[in-house]
Structures are given as structure tokens and as C-alpha cells.
Amino acid sequence: MNWVWFHRFGSPPYVYGFARRWAPWFGAVAGLLMVVALYGGLVLAPADYQQKDAFRMMYVHAPSATMSLMVYSTLAVASAVGLIWRMKVAHAAAAACAPIGAWFTVATLGTGMLWGKPMWGTYWEWDPRLTSELVLLFLYFGYMGLRAAIEDPQKADKASALLAIVGAVNIPIIHYSVVWWNGLHQENSTKLGSDADMAWSMVWPLLLMLLAFALYFGAVFLIRLRAELLRRERNASWIREVLS
Amino acid sequence: MKTSSLSVARLIVLRDLRLAFRKPSQLIQPLMFFMIVATLFPLTLTPELSRLRDAAPGVLWVGALLSSLLALEFLFREDADDGTLEQFALSGQSLTWMLFAKTCTHWLLTGLPLALFAPIAAMLLGVPAQAVGGVLAALALGSFAMSLVGAIGAGLTLGARRGGVLLSLLTLPLAVPILVFGADATQRAIIGDPIGPPMYLLGAIAVLGITLSPLAAAAAVRIGLE
Numbered sequence: 001m002n003w004v005w006f007h008r009f010g011s012p013p014y015v016y017g018f019a020r021r022w023a024p025w026f027g028a029v030a031g032l033l034m035v036v037a038l039y040g041g042l043v044l045a046p047a048d049y050q051q052k053d054a055f056r057m058m059y060v061h062a063p064s065a066t067m068s069l070m071v072y073s074t075l076a077v078a079s080a081v082g083l084i085w086r087m088k089v090a091h092a093a094a095a096a097c098a099p100i101g102a103w104f105t106v107a108t109l110g111t112g113m114l115w116g117k118p119m120w121g122t123y124w125e126w127d128p129r130l131t132s133e134l135v136l137l138f139l140y141f142g143y144m145g146l147r148a149a150i151e152d153p154q155k156a157d158k159a160s161a162l163l164a165i166v167g168a169v170n171i172p173i174i175h176y177s178v179v180w181w182n183g184l185h186q187e188n189s190t191k192l193g194s195d196a197d198m199a200w201s202m203v204w205p206l207l208l209m210l211l212a213f214a215l216y217f218g219a220v221f222l223i224r225l226r227a228e229l230l231r232r233e234r235n236a237s238w239i240r241e242v243l244s
Numbered sequence: 245m246k247t248s249s250l251s252v253a254r255l256i257v258l259r260d261l262r263l264a265f266r267k268p269s270q271l272i273q274p275l276m277f278f279m280i281v282a283t284l285f286p287l288t289l290t291p292e293l294s295r296l297r298d299a300a301p302g303v304l305w306v307g308a309l310l311s312s313l314l315a316l317e318f319l320f321r322e323d324a325d326d327g328t329l330e331q332f333a334l335s336g337q338s339l340t341w342m343l344f345a346k347t348c349t350h351w352l353l354t355g356l357p358l359a360l361f362a363p364i365a366a367m368l369l370g371v372p373a374q375a376v377g378g379v380l381a382a383l384a385l386g387s388f389a390m391s392l393v394g395a396i397g398a399g400l401t402l403g404a405r406r407g408g409v410l411l412s413l414l415t416l417p418l419a420v421p422i423l424v425f426g427a428d429a430t431q432r433a434i435i436g437d438p439i440g441p442p443m444y445l446l447g448a449i450a451v452l453g454i455t456l457s458p459l460a461a462a463a464a465v466r467i468g469l470e
Contacts, residue, residue, distance in 0.1 A: 135417050135420055138413070138416070138417040139417050139418075141413060142410075142413045142414040142417060145410050145413050145414070146400060146401070146404065146410060146414060149401070149404035149405065149406065149410050150403045150404050151405070152403065154470075155403045155467055155468070155470060156403075158467045158470075159400045159403055159464065159467050159468070162396075162400065162460060162463055162464055162467065163396075163400055163414060165460075166396055166418065166460055167417075167418070169456070170417075170418050170421075173421050173449070173452075174417070174418075174420050174421055177420060177421035177424045177425065177445075178420070178424065180424070181424040181428065
């Protein structure tokens with residue numbers, strides 16, 4: 001098998017060019033899909049028989065929640081690649097992921113709270129999923145805090161990469177400990193996201209929205225990655241050629 | 245001649261114990277901190293023992309977690325500053341094994357005394373006498389797991405200028421499972437339920453910590469030393 005395509009991603013100039021070429025396309029397709037999915041979710045889909053219109057929060061909430069975990073996985077994989085094969089670009093990619101993932105987590109918590117007010121009668125409920133999402137946010141904060149606190153950039157890359165991997169090992173343990181903890185006190189009051197009993201007219205905007213969010217992440221990620229590469233390689237000669 | 249791993253561990257444990265007992269204040273301060281935290285709750289919450297008893301698991305565990313975080317700062321910091329860790333890394337012995345010995349000693353000096361002290365704090369919070377054994381066992385096992393998780397954070401923050409707050413930010417989210425199961429075991433001990441299930445889970449976390457955390461801590465210390 002030919003691995004040249006993979007090796008090219010180890011070169012900052014190539015990745016810079018790639019990011020510049022593809023970011024607008026990702027963004028455009030994401031925007032288009034988002035408009036279609038929003039129309040489908042907010043207008044075409046019927047109101048839920050129990051939750052009425054409040055269920056429509058799901059079209060932002062569920063994709064954000066999925067992305068908050070997916071971005072952490074991306075972050076951990078990029079960190080592992082950076083540690084194992086010592087790829088500079090992988091560390092830059094991990095650094096670019098963290099703030100985006102943290103914002104997806106904030107969006108998940110925010111929309112979850114807005115949905116909780118009419119449904120549960122309170123903005124915050126110590127629901128297992130909300131709680132583990134909150135811990136995930138703290139993990140992102142820890143990652144960004146460690147990266148910011150170490151001045152030597154290479155040391156910061158490696159230390160934060162190690163933390164990302166330790167966090168990835170811990171996420172399932174944290175999640176199940178929290179589920180188990182709350183299982184003692186109360187049953188889940190609502191089960192959201194069991195697709196089996198949802199009508200197709202409600203499901204397709206959700207799937208489309210998920211795709212749109214993933215592409216949106218791609219666009220923002222590529223833009224951040226470019227900025228990160230510019231900052232890291234500011235003394236390299238290829239920067240002058242690219243910018244002139 | 246290469247020294248055997250067991251005698252390396254013995255030397256490190258003895259060295260750390262000797263150093264610690266020359267500076268007893270560093271040993272006692274986290275315990276004092278723990279007692280003060282336990283005292284603050286009756287003052288802020290309620291002096292009624294029956295209501296304090298409900299809050300006791302939380303008070304004991306949050307207090308224990310915070311005070312063990314205070315002690316974690318001293319786990320690697322001084323040895324990194326005076327070059328001892330560098331010598332460890334260059335000695336040809338397994339750094340993973342040496343750091344594991346250091347972490348175990350750290351638990352002997354901070355976690356274990358904390359667990360032995362906890363029954364006094366528990367009594368002050370209205371925990372019945374027959375629950376004391378469970379409280380002690382849960383804190384002893386939980387603080388061991390906490391030391392192992394904390395060793396990774398202590399290693400990672402070696403490279404950072406200001407370690408303290410950052411160390412808490414890194415370690416506390418990772419300590420959530422220990423807190424959940426430890427507090428549950430304590431709660432069960434207080435109401436007289438069997439504490440087996442959460443203790444087994446705490447034990448599982450400790451075993452996972454023994455297998456993985458020294459590896460991660462050694463990698464972190466190597467990054468810090470570069």
C-alpha cells in the first residue's frame with residue numbers, strides 16, 4: 001500500500017496549503033446543510049406529543065454533545081500520533097482542537113440547561129449525562145491550562161499530549177462512575193436519543209445536523225490549524241514564500 | 245553490578261521516609277488542613293449532629309481530596325529542583341519502578357495518616373462508632389488510588405512555573421470516580437449497609453492505577469526533565 005499520502009501530512013507547508021484550500025469548502029457545505037437541517041427540524045418536523053416544541057432543542061444539543069466527545073477523541077488521537085511519530089503537525093492539530101471541543105461542550109451544557117427548564121422545571125439537574133459533560137469541560141480546561149502554563153513549546157506539546165491520552169483512558173471510567181452514582185438516587189427522568197421510537201421526519205434533520213456540525217468542526221479546525229502553524233513556524237522560510 | 249529492583253525500591257522508600265521525618269511540619273500540615281476543613285462545616289452548615297451525619301461522606305472526601313492535593317505538590321517538586329530525579333533517570337534503573345516506590349512512600353506519609361485521622365473528624369461530624377472501620381478502610385484505599393492518579397499530574401506540572409492551582413485543575417476531574425465510589429462506601433458504612441461493592445470498584449481503580457499510572461508518571465517526568 002502506498003503511504004505517501006499520509007507522510008505528506010507531516011509537512012507543515014503541505015498541511016498549510018491543504019487547510020487553506022479546504023476550509024472554505026467545509027464551511028460552505030456545513031452552512032448549506034445546517035440551513036436545510038434547521039428548516040427540517042424547526043418547520044417540517046411535527047411537534048413532539050409530550051415535549052411539544054421544546055424537543056427541537058435536540059437539533060443543536062445532540063450534535064454538540066456528539067461533537068464534544070468526537071473532538072476529544074480527535075485530540076487524543078492527534079496527541080498519540082504526535083508522541084509516537086514525533087509529528088509537529090499532529091501536536092499543532094491537537095492544540096487547534098482543544099478550544100473548539102471546549103466550546104462544543106459549553107454549547108451542549110447551555111442547550112441542555114435551556115431544555116431542562118421547561119422539561120424538568122429546573123436549569124440544572126444532577127443528571128449523569130450532564131454531570132459527565134461538565135467533567136469533560138473540566139478536562140478540556142485542564143488540557144488548555146497545562147498547555148498555557150509550560151513555556152517551552154515542545155515540552156508543552158508533549159506534556160499536554162500525555163494528559164490528553166490519560167484523559168481519554170479516564171473518560172469511560174468517569175462516565176460510568178457518574179451513571180452508577182446517580183443510578184442510586186433516581187431513575188433517569190427522560191430518555192432522549194433512543195432513535196428507535198422517533199419518527200423519520202424527526203430523525204433526518206438530526207442526522208443532517210450531525211453531518212453539518214462535523215463539517216463545521218472541520219472548517220473551524222482547519223482555520224485554527226493554519227493559525228497554529230503560522231505561529232509555530234513563524235521563522236521558517238516557507239512562510240515567507242506562502243505569504244508573499 | 246546492577247542493584248536488584250527490590251533493593252532499589254527499599255532504598256528509595258527509606259530515603260523518602262528519612263527525609264520526610266526530618267521535616268515533620270510538612271507531614272502534619274495536610275492533616276491540620278483536613279481537620280480545619282472538617283471543623284468549618286459544622287460552623288457553616290449546622291451544628292446538629294443528625295444533619296451533619298448526612299453531609300459527613302461529602303465533607304470527609306472533599307476534605308481528604310483537597311488535603312492530598314496540597315501534599316501532592318511535594319511529591320516530585322523538591323527532587324526535581326535539586327536534581328535527584330535527573331539522577332534517577334540516568335541511573336540505568338527503571339524510572340517507572342522508582343517513581344512507583346516514591347508514590348507508595350508518599351501514600352504512607354500522607355494518605356495513610358489521613359485515613360487514620362479521619363475517624364476523629366468523622367466522630368465530630370456525628371458518624372456512629374461502628375461505622376469508623378468502614379470510613380477508615382474507604383479512605384485508605386481511596387487515598388492510595390488518589391496518590392497514583394496524582395503522580396501523573398505532579399509529573400506533568402514539573403515543567404510549569406506555577407504548579408499549585410494547575411495541579412488541582414488537572415487532577416480533580418480524573419479523581420471523580422474515586423470520589424464517587426469512596427463517598428458511596430462511606431455513606432454505606434454510616435447507614436450500616438455492606439460496603440463491599442464500592443470498595444471492590446475502588447480496588448479496581450487502584451489496580452488500574454498501579455498498572456498504568458507509574459508508566460504515565462515516568463513519561464511525564466522525562467518530559468519535564470528534558
